[in-house]
Amino acid sequence: MIRQLADVHVLVADDQPDVARTLCRPVERAGARLHFVDNGTAALTAATGRPFDLIIVDLKMPPEDWGGLWLLERLQAEGLRTPALVLSGEGSKQQTVRAMRLGAADWVDKDDASTELLDRCAEVHVKWQAQALEEAIGGFPAPLAAHFARYWRATDVDRQVNAGLAALEAVLRFAAMVGLATTPPAPLAGVTAAQLARPSMGTWLTVCTRLLTLASPGSEFTRLLACLIPSGGAQRVQDLVNLRNGIAHGRTTSTAAHADHLDGLLRRFAARTAAFWRADIGVATTMTYDGMLFHAEFDRLRGTSGPFAHTVATTDPTITGQVFLLPHAGAPVTLSPWLVAERAPSSGAYHCFQFDGSDTRPNTKSPLRYANAGDPSDPPPPPSTATWRAAEPWVQ
Known part of the structure; x- marks a missing residue:
């Protein structure tokens, strides 16, 4: 399944770029092409400017406290349906539930992302590709x-x-x-x-x-x-x-x-x-x-x-x-x-x-x-x- 990430274009929105690059390194090694931004506003600009196959969204980032939720709301309002996978941290269970209601395809606890992110990205991408022709x-x-x-x-x-x-x-x-x-x-x-x-x-x-x-x-x-x-x-x-x-x-x-x-x-x-x-x-x-x-x-x-x-x-x-x-x-x-x-x-x-x-x-x-x-x-x-x-x- 991991080979399905070859040449997949992924937008990564996280206000801790060094942490994000570390967590996403296995995804990049699987062949994905990553584009990093450090806030929800920049992510919205990128997502409306060109197509991505997947968006990885950190819930807790600018603007304000929960910029990831702001981003998901704006994507929904713009009619963009790019599958999103959210990174959820400690104390954000309520926000994670809201993210799923806003159309997020899946979520990963940020503490487990180093071992789980690659498989989850592949699962979300393969599922979206499977229904693409319909x-x-x-x-x-x-x-x-x-x-x-x-x-x-x-x-x-x-x-x-x-x-x-x-x-x-x-x-x-x-x-x-x-x-x-x-x-x-x-x-x-x-x-x-x-x-x-x-x-x-x-x-x-x-x-x-x-x-x-x-x-x-x-x-x-x-x-x-x-x-x-x-x-x-x-x-x-x-x-x-x-x-x-x-x-x-x-x-x-x-x-x-x-x-x-x-x-x-x-x-x-x-x-x-x-x-x-x-x-x-x-x-x-x-x-x-x-x-x-x-x-x-x-x-x-x-x-x-x-x-x-x-x-x-x-x-x-x-x-x-x-x-x-x-x-x-x-x-x-x-x-x-x-x-x-x-x-x-x-x-x-x-x-x-x-x-x-x-x-x-x-x-x-x-x-x-x-x-x-x-x-x-x-x-x-x-x-x-x-x-x-x-x-x-x-x-x-």
């Missing part, structure tokens, strides 16, 4: 949830690898859509019109990594991509893109090692996203204005069921029928023309379609092409009213 199927935006559901159902190695690679490509494509919708347009180095007109899995990885190099990449995009690709960690995903190409061209055969590697990556992405990324997508349905704010109604597209009704108060009007990104905090952002949706009149279910290049050699007036974002058995995409003009600012 979290994805129920809580991801619909275009991703459908792919993770198919991956969940895959049985033999070939199907697991193929479904896993398809799920990974869906993640890259969806992240790129969010990035293109939320980042001020600018040419992406190394992305040509020909590539974007016939995008591959590698194209979507390139778009994502190049978006990160721009001056102001969208915050929800950077948060989502960080769940898949930590800073400087794109090579692992590139290796899987190469695997996809090798299988497609008959140069490579799926193996159990490939399946295990993919499973680890997808579960970690699913766990981090469920804990850290708090946005939804939804289709705008109706809107009213009270003289100060617009009250927009959305059909939220989450998981493999739904839709779910959702209301947002915003200073800007929304366009009925368009798909929007719905951040945890902040105004809705249209994902058009990168992601579109149609509602089936008979069932009321939505079918999502993602930008997939152009049917003709791209020029300003070329219509955009779309592909099913979820189930391949969905109906064909509707005729496009969007043109290549939307993609031109992004290509060199």
